[in-house]
Amino acid sequence: MTSKEHSGGGSQLEELNGFTNPGLPEHKPRLADSDPRAEKVAERQVAAWFILSMIGTIWFIVAYFLFTPGESMQSIRLHNMFVGLGAAVAMFSIGFGAVLWAKNLMSDHEGIDERHDIGGSEEDQAIALEILHQAKEESGIARRPLIRNTLIAALAIAPLPAVLVFRDLGPLPGDKLFNTLWEKGTRLIRDPGGIPSVDSERPIKADEVTIGSAYHVLPSGIGDHEASDHPINEKAKAAVLLMRIDPKELKEDPDRKDWSHDGIVAYSKICTHVGCPVALYEHQTHHLLCPCHQSTFDVTEHCKVIFGPAKRPLPQLPITVDSEGYLVAQSDFPEPVGPTFWEINHP
CATH class of the missing domain: 2.102.10.10 (Rieske [2Fe-2S] iron-sulphur domain)
Structure with missing residues (x-):
């Protein structure tokens, strides 16, 4: 069933209840869709957030060793504050960068896909591969090496704070x-x-x-x-x-x-x-x-x-x-x- 047929069927159903299906709203292109300079600026903004995430991760590691907690509550508070700040910046920046990427650079065309039977035929596999290829093209990850590389780098070093935290669990206390x-x-x-x-x-x-x-x-x-x-x-x-x-x-x-x-x-x-x-x-x-x-x-x-x-x-x-x-x-x-x-x- 096409989107048009689906929309018509929906109209008939909604008209029975006294409502008319307005259909999908008219697509409004974004500035980054028509202006190459705006597209480049948006790409750099996304990359900047991923770079900030890497800085947050590096700061977590530096603060972990620089602000070693002592016996005073003040030193413990400083340690927790600075390593927590690094972790927050690292995680928030990756998330915010991904949101900007989706809103400004990924395809924003709306569509309707009907649910189909689950199967594993060759035709379905070919469709799945086509969807993945389409997602790659719409996201632009293949032709935007700056975003791709900074995202990979940010994700690669993101687990390092967890390694340090788990390291602090130390060996079993023994006797x-x-x-x-x-x-x-x-x-x-x-x-x-x-x-x-x-x-x-x-x-x-x-x-x-x-x-x-x-x-x-x-x-x-x-x-x-x-x-x-x-x-x-x-x-x-x-x-x-x-x-x-x-x-x-x-x-x-x-x-x-x-x-x-x-x-x-x-x-x-x-x-x-x-x-x-x-x-x-x-x-x-x-x-x-x-x-x-x-x-x-x-x-x-x-x-x-x-x-x-x-x-x-x-x-x-x-x-x-x-x-x-x-x-x-x-x-x-x-x-x-x-x-x-x-x-x-x-x-």
């Missing part, structure tokens, strides 16, 4: 997650937020922890001059949630009864699913909730998983009190913190 900053006798301090300092440390006494309360805590000494060399991931790895519930509600294993103190328990803050921070405590139900994927842990039963995708309980930090009544760790975590999918093999 590193078996060791945190906790050790025997380390006092529990309230997490001051940001990078701790000696002046910001606030040790916690057992009698300060009331039933129903929850604290985000870190090991003492993390802010002194020796611990200041610890990277931020060491601080995150040692993060703990401290809670107190009625000792009668605890269902402790016999070999873990001395890991708590008068209903005060401490568990790793890192979800065992994908490592999100578990930070929501429901004191009435004694449930800990991970906000990322809703894994839920029961504090009364050693933080066993009662809902969600996590496959193992949160690691428990054994605690006690020292001679001054401050809460201290009995040891490091007896099991690795973090997600199970890391497949940690302890030597």
Whole structure:
């Protein structure tokens, strides 16, 4: 069926509903279709956007190494801002250049193609090849080497930022997650937020922890001059949630009864699913909730998983009190913190 026949059939159908098919609008040629100079300008504009995309990719790589994030939040923000700017420019410029190419240089004639039966005959294959050849001619990619070459170059280097990002994933942590900053006798301090300092440390006494309360805590000494060399991931790895519930509600294993103190328990803050921070405590139900994927842990039963995708309980930090009544760790975590999918093999 031709476009005219299709249009007539459509008119008959629409006239039944009281409407007349206006048909396709009259084609209006663009300036680039009739003026070779305008066509050349449009071609250079498209190429300029592709070149800008390459500059954005190169800037991403330069910023990745130039603005290495340190321990301060300011350095991390600068790193993220500059590499993000490079990635945004690289991706946006390719897209914008392609849009300009389509609007100003590719064929803009409207047409109607009827749906045909799917088949693999030689005739259909010949038609498909003809369509591809027609697309090549209409896009002008064969006779516009400047656009073609800059597009190929921009697309060729576009994956480089992804290579750098995936490179940062690094090797599996191995036995590193078996060791945190906790050790025997380390006092529990309230997490001051940001990078701790000696002046910001606030040790916690057992009698300060009331039933129903929850604290985000870190090991003492993390802010002194020796611990200041610890990277931020060491601080995150040692993060703990401290809670107190009625000792009668605890269902402790016999070999873990001395890991708590008068209903005060401490568990790793890192979800065992994908490592999100578990930070929501429901004191009435004694449930800990991970906000990322809703894994839920029961504090009364050693933080066993009662809902969600996590496959193992949160690691428990054994605690006690020292001679001054401050809460201290009995040891490091007896099991690795973090997600199970890391497949940690302890030597």
